[in-house]
Amino acid sequence: MSEELKFTYNVDGEDFNSAGQASVSVKKNLRQLGIDPEIIRKVSIAMYEGEINMVIHAHGGTADVFVDDEKIGIVLSDKGPGIADISKAMQEGYSTATDTVRALGFGAGMGLPNMKRYTDYMNIESQIGEGTTITMHVKYQ
């Protein structure tokens, strides 16, 4: 692959039923490109957790996925409420999710730690009242 490939998705924040659509589509695209299944799995899980977070915590946003020679990059951007204390949010089990979200099977406070675990690089930029941008890389080696 000499040129970088890019996939862009809108993540609808109003419809929980559609949450995760972008990740399913990315997984299909990466399979078609013949990327190693273990790499695809890491990208899929990290992106899915991030996509769900955008829906349950931030009214949706955009997801960009970049594929180049060395890695797959995922950039998730939203204009939600932002994260007040990032190191706290990164702790396993920390969650501000509502009971409604828990009844849907999410909100165990494992999303951000899981995203960190499955990626080789993760950066969170967040401003209260402005939004959050999370960048993740999964390297081929």
Add this chain to the structure above:
Amino acid sequence: MTIHDIKELLDARVCCGEEILNRSILSACASDMMSDVLAFAKNQAILVTGLMNPQVIRTAEMMDMKCIVFVRSKMPSDEMVNLAESCSIVLLSTDMLMFETCGVLFTKGLIGKGDTQ
């Protein structure tokens, strides 16, 4: 064990994936919390759950699972069936409860530790 064997053991209805029941299965995980499945599952081929929404299918797809068993007679919506078909995931529905379902599968040899590959 094949998915077909599991269908027989649980006396389950096949909601989709009739043509791929011959796939073999070694391991299973059970949860109503998709967050926990994403954080703790490791290569298990079957997800046993009582939760009913499209995220169950997407979670299984992200985890490369082959089959979902819905307990307590729950039947997936058309939207869920379509999604599972597009991901080649078999959906089964059994009248058994979660505890019984897990007990039967465990007794018949499915393990909790993930399939290797």
